[in-house]
Amino acid sequence: MTPGGGGPMKDCEYSQISTHSSSPMESPHKKKKIAARRKWEVFPGRNKFFCNGRIMMARQTGVFYLTLVLILVTSGLFFAFxxxxxxxKITPAIPVVGGILFFFVMGTLLRTSFSDPGVLPRATPDEAADLERQIGNAEDIANGTSSGGYRPPPRTREVIINGQTVKLKYCFTCKIFRPPRASHCSLCDNCVERFDHHCPWVGNCVGKRNYRFFYMFILSLSFLTVFIFAFVITHVILRSQQTGFLNALKDSPASVLEAVVCFFSVWSIVGLSGFHTYLISSNQTTNEDIKGSWSNKRGKENYNPYSYGNIITNCCAALCGPISPSLIDRRGFIQPDTPQPAAPTNGITMYGATQSQSNMVRGQRQHGEAACHHGQSLGPGFSQESWGRIYAAQAL
Known part of the structure; x- marks a missing residue:
């Protein structure tokens, strides 16, 4: 497995277009073939990739390995001792049930950690420049002025979703107006659709595409922790009835370690499961709950436009709906005539640099129109008004 990070992404290389006919003395066999690169190799976010882009994780994964060690060691001691x-003494069903819970926990953990949480693709330089020109023209028309100076675009736009006004914030790094419920993760340096939070314990962001697996992971882990803790105590009690309490602890020191780990873990895990059960039942995210986006304190008319008004419907929408496909196509090949998103500087791209990039692209376009056609893809940075219509119709 070869990890890949977020390296700088190249713009269209118009120097590859030959402006003169090849000499008859030139041999076609001497031309070097450029190996096709996949998109994950030049991904601009701070992520690690494995298995040729099939596995996507955050760059900081130390706590994730700690999670694996705790689960594997505690469960292994339980099954062994x-x-x-x-x-x-009781029933053979105990290791069977424990094994089922263990494999379900590991499956949901790996599915949460190794998947795309719903990263939104960044705008290409052409798309960002076009968006800024549209916003600048709209401002000039609204103000009745057409100043020649460059002004940065506004930070928000407003759309109506189920009668509630929702603001779309502009991301200065990704150069897009984020769709509703999306947010930019500072650790992964990506805009994530229906962003819930960044969880270091799973080594990934939790968003639209992996939230259900995260919830099933913490819920099943709660059951596994309670299961192991209860039967470890049962094991110690049964042994103490035969040989005494101190001798029982000496005969099974692994049970003591398991009981300590489970005792200090069960409270936080069960509490986290209960909190996310509340969020699912009300169709909220952790990010929205912390910010108090739909709190009654902001006004009597402030309500959650994404809630269906029914706990069962909200749970079904969060856990049983179809999983949307990944938008970043990390295993796709980079086409030489496709403009790539510009890499950020220190995680934040300022508008002065954007203006110079747009001027450069405008100059290049005059000489290489055949190599790079802007506007081919309707990405999240190019057709921003469509986000509001799509989300208003689907009420996601």
Missing amino acids: DCPYLAV
């Missing part, structure tokens, strides 16, 4: 005794 407690289950043989409990299967004989």
Whole structure:
């Protein structure tokens, strides 16, 4: 597995277009073939990729490995030292149920950690320049002026979703107006659709495409932790009835370690599961709940436009709906005639640099119109008004 990071992305290279006919003395066999590169190799965000782009994680994954160690060690000790005794003294179903819970926990954890959480593609330089020109022209018309100086675009736009006004914020790094419920993760340096939070324990952002797996992970982990803790205590009690409490602890020191780990973990895990159950039942995200986006304190008319008004419907929408496809196509090949998003400087791209990029692109376009056609893809930075219409219609 070869990890790949977020390197700088190149603009259209018009120097590759030959402006003179090749000499008859030139041999076609001497031309070097340029190997096709995949998009994950030049991805601008701060992510790591494995298995040729199939696995996508955050760059900081140390806490994720700690999560794996805690689950594997605690479960391994339980199956090795407690289950043989409990299967004989109580029932063989105990290791079977424990094994099912363990594999479900590991499956949902890896699915959450290794998947695209819903990253939104960044605007290409052409798309960003076109968007800024549109906003600048709209401002001039609204103000009745047409100043020649360059002004940065406004930071917000407003759309109506189910009768509630929702503001779309402009991302200075990705050069897009973020769709509703999206936010920019400062750790991964990506705009994530229906952003919930960045979870270091799973080593990834939690968003639209992996939230259900995150919820199933913490819920199943709660059951596994309670299950192990309860039967470890049962194991110690049964042994203490035969040989005494101190001798039982000496005979099974692994049970003591398991009980300590589970005791200090169960409160936070169960509490986190309960909190996200509340969020799912009200169709909110952690980001919205922390900010108080739909709190009654902001006004009597402030309400959550994404809630269906029914707990069961909200839960079904969050857990049972179809998973949207990834928008970044990280395993796709880079086409030489496709403009690539510009890499940010220190995580934030200022508008002065954007203006110089747009001037450069405008000059290049005069000499290489055949190599780079802007506006071919209707990405999130190019057709911004459509975001509001799409989300208003679907009420996501």
